Amino acid sequence: MKIYDLHNHLLPSVDDGPGDINESLEIVRISSDQNIEFILATPHRKDVTELHSVAHIKKLTDQINDISLEKGYLTKIKLGMENHIDITLPEDIRTGYALTMNYGPYILLEMPWDEARKEKYIDDVLDEVKEMDLIPVIAHPERMEIFKNDYEYLKELVGRGMLMQLTSSSLYGKFGNEAKVFSHEILKDGFCHIIASDTHMAFGQREQDLIKGFETAKKLIGQEAARELVSDNPRILLNID
Numbered sequence: 001m002k003i004y005d006l007h008n009h010l011l012p013s014v015d016d017g018p019g020d021i022n023e024s025l026e027i028v029r030i031s032s033d034q035n036i037e038f039i040l041a042t043p044h045r046k047d048v049t050e051l052h053s054v055a056h057i058k059k060l061t062d063q064i065n066d067i068s069l070e071k072g073y074l075t076k077i078k079l080g081m082e083n084h085i086d087i088t089l090p091e092d093i094r095t096g097y098a099l100t101m102n103y104g105p106y107i108l109l110e111m112p113w114d115e116a117r118k119e120k121y122i123d124d125v126l127d128e129v130k131e132m133d134l135i136p137v138i139a140h141p142e143r144m145e146i147f148k149n150d151y152e153y154l155k156e157l158v159g160r161g162m163l164m165q166l167t168s169s170s171l172y173g174k175f176g177n178e179a180k181v182f183s184h185e186i187l188k189d190g191f192c193h194i195i196a197s198d199t200h201m202a203f204g205q206r207e208q209d210l211i212k213g214f215e216t217a218k219k220l221i222g223q224e225a226a227r228e229l230v231s232d233n234p235r236i237l238l239n240i241d
């Protein structure tokens with residue numbers, strides 16, 4: 001089974017991910033050992049725009065791919081972004097400041113952390129993104145107040161054609177019991193489309209643990225259904241041949 005991790009902050013010194021390239025390469029080595037074929041690097045758009053540039057993160061991606069090829073690692077890196085939802089997002093997509101998943105039609109979006117309720121501007125931005133023929137993939141809904149307070153809103157978004165990404169650590173309890181219970185509910189109800197690691201470091205609280213998430217999902221929904229979430233579905237979203 002080929003595995004794809006579509007939410008990962010491995011690029012060095014860009015956001016709250018690793019502080020240097022050695023740690024980034026350690027994440028690639030660990031991912032390679034776990035048989036992960038592709039990682040989508042998803043630095044936070046805000047950090048890239050305010051502190052760096054898209055050219056910079058492209059260069060880092062190429063650099064990591066070159067070194068990991070030399071080292072014989074299996075894992076390859078493609079570029080995307082974790083795009084927080086705000087009113088500037090549609091314009092940033094048009095001007096190339098916000099990136100989709102590997103330049104394809106899917107885009108990783110993060111709900112505003114400070115909004116506990118559904119606000120009109122959020123729906124307006126989501127509609128505008130969809131009108132651009134892009135398909136939103138919502139990051140870690142199980143950790144967002146907006147959905148904990150209103151599960152129906154999550155279901156409504158899926159009904160409107162959006163996809164949901166659960167985080168491995170939530171599934172096996174590393175983000176606490178509340179996130180664990182809610183992630184299991186989303187999973188069993190069939191509202192999860194991919195599982196990703198949201199890795200931030202080589203070792204510790206937010207390390208590469210996609211396999212652990214897969215193993216947990218397997219116990220809850222069975223091997224075939226779990227396989228779709230780490231292999232079949234993410235492969236389609238990754239926009240590779």
Ligand SMILES: [Fe+2]
Pocket residue numbers: 007009082139198
């Ligand atoms: Fe993230």
